[in-house]
Amino acid sequence: MSVHIGDWLDERIGWRNVWEAIFLRKIPKVNWFYTLGSATLFVAVLQGITGILLTIYYVPTPDHAYDSVVFITTQVPGGWFIRGVHHWGASAMVILAVLHMVRVIMSGSYKYPREVTWFTGVGLLLAVMGFGFTGYLLPWDQKAYWATIVGTRIAGVAPLIGDPILRIMRGGEELSAVTLARFFGAHIWVLPATLLLFLGFHMYLVIRLGISAVPRKEE
Amino acid sequence: MEEKDQLGRRNFLAIAIGAIGAVIGVVIAIPAVAYVVGPALKRKTSEDWVRLGPTSKVELGTPTLFKTTIERQTGWIVTEEELSIYILTEDGRDYIALSNICTHLGCRVRWITDQGQYFCPCHNAAFDKIGLVVSGPPPRPLDRYETKVEDDQLYILLGG
Ligand code: FES
Numbered sequence: 001m002s003v004h005i006g007d008w009l010d011e012r013i014g015w016r017n018v019w020e021a022i023f024l025r026k027i028p029k030v031n032w033f034y035t036l037g038s039a040t041l042f043v044a045v046l047q048g049i050t051g052i053l054l055t056i057y058y059v060p061t062p063d064h065a066y067d068s069v070v071f072i073t074t075q076v077p078g079g080w081f082i083r084g085v086h087h088w089g090a091s092a093m094v095i096l097a098v099l100h101m102v103r104v105i106m107s108g109s110y111k112y113p114r115e116v117t118w119f120t121g122v123g124l125l126l127a128v129m130g131f132g133f134t135g136y137l138l139p140w141d142q143k144a145y146w147a148t149i150v151g152t153r154i155a156g157v158a159p160l161i162g163d164p165i166l167r168i169m170r171g172g173e174e175l176s177a178v179t180l181a182r183f184f185g186a187h188i189w190v191l192p193a194t195l196l197l198f199l200g201f202h203m204y205l206v207i208r209l210g211i212s213a214v215p216r217k218e219e
Numbered sequence: 220m221e222e223k224d225q226l227g228r229r230n231f232l233a234i235a236i237g238a239i240g241a242v243i244g245v246v247i248a249i250p251a252v253a254y255v256v257g258p259a260l261k262r263k264t265s266e267d268w269v270r271l272g273p274t275s276k277v278e279l280g281t282p283t284l285f286k287t288t289i290e291r292q293t294g295w296i297v298t299e300e301e302l303s304i305y306i307l308t309e310d311g312r313d314y315i316a317l318s319n320i321c322t323h324l325g326c327r328v329r330w331i332t333d334q335g336q337y338f339c340p341c342h343n344a345a346f347d348k349i350g351l352v353v354s355g356p357p358p359r360p361l362d363r364y365e366t367k368v369e370d371d372q373l374y375i376l377l378g379g
């Protein structure tokens with residue numbers, strides 16, 4: 001029966017080719033370090049799911065942000081779990097992405113013909129950093145507030161463009177409701193869109209070029 | 220032989236990956252569903268006697284409007300809500316407390332003295348003095364609250 005439906009669909013949408021290209025593609029004999037990219041992707045999907053769920057209750061305004069987060073963790077069934085996964089997943093994202101990058105450096109996988117894959121990877125890493133930075137403010141507690149004061153000030157010390165950058169990030173002179181709203185907007189719209197764009201390109205290249213083999217000793 | 224072994228291994232891995240994926244999916248899906256529907260399942264459990272005012276304010280034989288504000292916790296926000304309750308007594312001993320919320324779709328009903336009826340402007344419903352439907356779409360009489368009198372003060376039971 002399921003074979004039947006599979007055939008029916010395949011005839012119309014050709015999913016088997018896609019499936020083969022993604023999951024049954026040939027790969028060289030590699031080690032576990034070569035799974036770090038997939039691990040990052042897995043956590044990214046988790047972050048997407050839990051993040052979407054969090055927006056059901058979270059409200060990005062100074063008078064509600066903190067209370068809505070407390071509500072999620074203490075009142076909503078499973079809320080502590082959803083938020084917990086998102087919270088720890090954020091750290092895992094950064095760690096996994098960096099480890100993945102280290103692996104790519106160590107195995108020289110960034111070399112011809114995979115330079116563009118590397119570039120898109122850099123874009124992805126920046127997006128992940130952006131997620132971490134903007135997401136940190138959203139609970140709107142003391143830690144979040146001061147971390148963002150410091151974080152935006154760090155950007156502010158850049159020569160010449162520092163001050164405009166700081167103002168653009170904060171949406172004005174001070175850290176305010178405007179800052180919270182724009183960090184939220186960046187966190188749930190701008191960055192996910194960016195991430196998807198780079199991720200799509202990244203994955204396309206991984207599939208098109210295949211992954212690199214483990215370099216041999218004598219090279 | 221070799222080929223067969225390969226296929227066995229391949230199938231085993233496919234099943235193992237599928238199983239692990241299913242477990243992860245369930246571990247996420249169950250809390251996610253609870254998370255989304257949770258607040259909808261929550262019922263108010265607390266009951267409270269709310270004081271409306273002195274019984275001397277109630278006119279014999281005509282519904283008298285009492286207003287009171289109650290605090291309501293919705294999500295993380297505490298709001299003050301104004302409640303309007305019509306109190307009717309024929310003898311000054313037994314009280315009927317009627318909610319002014321139309322049982323059709325929730326508009327506010329008003330007591331019209333000339334007609335001796337409650338009137339709902341939304342879909343032209345009429346209720347009689349004790350809240351029974353006279354005409355219009357409402358499916359049941361106006362809701363009643365339990366009442367009690369203590370030290371000549373009138374109380375109604377909210378929630379529960
Ligand atoms: S809401 Fe009162 S008649 Fe429809």
